[in-house]
Amino acid sequence: MEQPDERARFEETIMPHLDAAYNLARWLTRNEHDAQDVVQDAFLRAFKYFGGFHGGNSRSWLLSIVRNTAYTWLQKNRKQELATVSDEEMHDIEDTSSNPEVLLLNNSDRQEIRRAVEQLPVEFREVMILRELEGMSYKEIAEMADVPIGTVMSRLARARKQLQQSLGQRLQPGVSQ
């Protein structure tokens, strides 16, 4: 029986990414309890398939399982949220009204930003979280979401554009030279 070794190895390589797993699930489900269920389910799956994991980036490996689990969950429970976005290029030029350099955020700004991110379509939200919070490269995100790198780039561009639109008045110019 290799179970104990396996479990120790799992504990060592996978458990440290619990926060990343929870953060992603929390942003995808937008709910604390659902996120916990998804993460628990994902960890069970990860443990089951752990024998097939031979090194490499353990965080990416775990996060793709979390992502799949979350999508399966959304498919089952909140199908309407999965209306897919089209990945066409955008052509309109962004507005150039504000000139923000330094941002002073208060609590309500933070809540506003959180809400704005939550309102993004799930495909956009996911690339924003993986890029901005996990600092993953386009390539890593592309592999995880199984889309071309160009799609990751255009989704990020559109997600940011949407955030800029909904946060317009929050991104007021601060001190600029």
Added chain:
Amino acid sequence: MNCQEIETLKHAYADRELDLVRTTEIEHHLSDCRACSQAYANIRALGSALQSADLYFQAPVQLKRRIRASLPNEATSSPTRPFDWWQWLKWGIPVAGTALIAFLLATGLTRPSTDERLTQEVTASHVRSLMAAHLTDVASSDQHTVKPWFAGKIDFAPPVKDLAAQGFPLVGGRLDYLQDRQVAALIYQRQKHLVNVFIWPAPRSSNTTEKSAVRQGYNLIHWNGSGMTFWAVSDLNVAELLEFVELIK
């Protein structure tokens, strides 16, 4: 490049995902076009707003317990087994962990916060160098241009190697400031990834093996050799960065 072509690409530029050629083209365009440089500033502003908005959700404490309890090992452990692995594990891990920590402390592998501060400082320098247009003070892929450039600016001669043949062309050099002293920074490139190597004379002359760390998504590798201390930082994956470090040494 025109405004339309740059529309999506400037996001990749902001995320430092572009190769040097594209980066230069975009920088050219941004310096000429008010509308695009404004839009780029807005992207950066949004990024810093997201960074300072505390968006990261920490896992609740009980979730870890819940997961551990649900993993199959515990459920299947039975008292009839000749040797109860779960019991062994339950005590074995903390005991082994404590022993390991004691060992690490004794052997000085985990150093106190000065190392951590330096790690942060090096990461920040790397990030700063990628922002703005201040990656290099001397831009050249020729080691015989870069090495003499440092002479007279710093009181040591950093080893500069030409690794183009191995897939890590030299991009240039820069003066930087770490730990209250001037240091040499060499910039190499691997496809779209940039590597900063910070070099300054080692306080002790002993060579050390590589230690690695991850900060803000960047990989860092640190070692001492030939009287110098080295820090390599990049968004390259660890395997490739290690390969690079082997070449540098």
